[in-house]
Amino acid sequence: MTNVFVATCDLAAQTRGRAVPASREGAVLRGGTGWVPADLGLTGFGTIAGNPFGSTGDLKLMPDPVTRVDVPADGGMPGTRIYLADQTLPDGSPWECCPRAFLAGAVEELRALGVTPVATFEHEFTLAGLPATGPFSFDRYRSAEPFGSDLVDLLESNGFEPETWLPEYGADQHEITLAPSGAMTAADRAVLLRELVRDLARRRGLKASFAPLPHPDGSGNGVHIHLSFEGGALYDPARPGGLSELGAAFSAGILHHAAALTAVTAASPVSFLRLTPHRWSAGGVFLAERNREAMLRICPGGPATHNLEYRAADATANPWLALGVLLRAGLEGVRRGYPAPRVWPETVTDDELAGVPPLPKSQAEALDALAADDVVRGMFAPDLLTTYLSVKRAELAALDGLDDVQSCRRIADVH
Numbered sequence: 001m002t003n004v005f006v007a008t009c010d011l012a013a014q015t016r017g018r019a020v021p022a023s024r025e026g027a028v029l030r031g032g033t034g035w036v037p038a039d040l041g042l043t044g045f046g047t048i049a050g051n052p053f054g055s056t057g058d059l060k061l062m063p064d065p066v067t068r069v070d071v072p073a074d075g076g077m078p079g080t081r082i083y084l085a086d087q088t089l090p091d092g093s094p095w096e097c098c099p100r101a102f103l104a105g106a107v108e109e110l111r112a113l114g115v116t117p118v119a120t121f122e123h124e125f126t127l128a129g130l131p132a133t134g135p136f137s138f139d140r141y142r143s144a145e146p147f148g149s150d151l152v153d154l155l156e157s158n159g160f161e162p163e164t165w166l167p168e169y170g171a172d173q174h175e176i177t178l179a180p181s182g183a184m185t186a187a188d189r190a191v192l193l194r195e196l197v198r199d200l201a202r203r204r205g206l207k208a209s210f211a212p213l214p215h216p217d218g219s220g221n222g223v224h225i226h227l228s229f230e231g232g233a234l235y236d237p238a239r240p241g242g243l244s245e246l247g248a249a250f251s252a253g254i255l256h257h258a259a260a261l262t263a264v265t266a267a268s269p270v271s272f273l274r275l276t277p278h279r280w281s282a283g284g285v286f287l288a289e290r291n292r293e294a295m296l297r298i299c300p301g302g303p304a305t306h307n308l309e310y311r312a313a314d315a316t317a318n319p320w321l322a323l324g325v326l327l328r329a330g331l332e333g334v335r336r337g338y339p340a341p342r343v344w345p346e347t348v349t350d351d352e353l354a355g356v357p358p359l360p361k362s363q364a365e366a367l368d369a370l371a372a373d374d375v376v377r378g379m380f381a382p383d384l385l386t387t388y389l390s391v392k393r394a395e396l397a398a399l400d401g402l403d404d405v406q407s408c409r410r411i412a413d414v415h
Helices: 022-031 037-041 099-112 138-143 147-157 183-203 245-256 258-265 319-336 363-372 382-398 404-414
Strands: 003-009 015-021 033-035 059-063 069-071 080-088 117-128 162-167 173-178 207-209 223-229 284-289 294-299 307-310
Touching: 003 022, 003 059, 003 099, 003 183, 015 022, 015 033, 015 183, 022 059, 022 080, 037 382, 069 183, 080 099, 080 183, 099 183, 099 319, 117 183, 117 319, 138 162, 147 162, 147 173, 147 183, 173 183, 183 207, 183 319, 223 245, 223 319, 245 258, 245 284, 245 294, 245 307, 245 319, 258 319, 258 363, 363 382
Parallel strands: 003 080, 284 294
Antiparallel strands: 003 015, 033 059, 059 080, 069 080, 117 173, 117 207, 117 223, 162 173, 223 307, 294 307
16 A cells, blocks of 8 residues: 545545555544645536635545545555545534535434434446446346456455445446445445445446436436434334334425435436436335335335335435435424325326426426525535535536537546
8 A cells, every 4th residue: 555545525426635645644544634625616527616715715634534445456556545534624623514524414413313314325337348238137247257246345345245236227237235334334335435436447447437327318327325213213014104203204304305305416417317207216206115216215124124215316416415415304304294295005107196296307407496495405504505506507507508418428427
């Protein structure tokens, strides 16, 4: 190992940071390394969107030791160590615009109610450079070797607890799933997993992309966010869908604020091309049992495994913000006493669902919904919200004049 990379994930879902010599690892763990507030305004295309910070101010990236990941040396590529960091003020005190701190605050708010959230992120991605193979096939599984086995080994060696590695439906598509964990651990793993996949793919002569839609006519790559609570607090077999009273209220909060939430969880101009009916993504704002068209799906099980699957997310979203807004929206459902939502059975027909609210049709519509939703807007520090909207609108403007095929390609180049 020659260097240590201290990283954050920004509003464009890009992992950025600074490398220091391995000899300085201890000093950096104690005192952090420098960072700049305006870095929060970086878009996925490398430009800086308008932001409240300008050229002034200083921050620190303070690494969290529990996030350490070791990437071993591989051929001519040296090994490296990665830490995820909180963005703090120079004296080490919290910075209100830090995305990781945003999630930490949401977790603490839930704990104050006596519940501890559990989560995991399922990632789909495409691997370019492999022969054409069939969906879900053993042929596709084997064609990805040794990448697949190397990925599982790398994740296991770093404590990520991979559960499944599988060939998926779309062209060149694969999926990796991890065991549920505490909310912060789950989001940290989501940030790091994307980089580990891309890095390993490059070293194996492949290219991995988490873009939500590689081509407008193809299958998309989603990120399914699974949510539950420690101690089985989400589960009550006597209630609709097996959701406890707490679980129903939590679900109501997510559904009530769905339009605004998608501006954070489906965070690119092409994300909403995927979120349409009959793509097995999210065909409408409703709660259902075992229905993959539902924005919020109930995954059945006993007290330890019953969970909610939020399906309107992809890897253009910052995992800390995406999970943070879902937890906070669910918390609002509990606090405000939103009516328990209807639980649609898996036998529901398209005609029966004709009246459920649709998701936003575009990123612009979702961003407007975020700006108009007082509750979701109030979850963010003002400067964080201002910068987020600015970054996303700048990314949208960067694709102005491109058709859907060109837009998908541009986003795929970034993610």
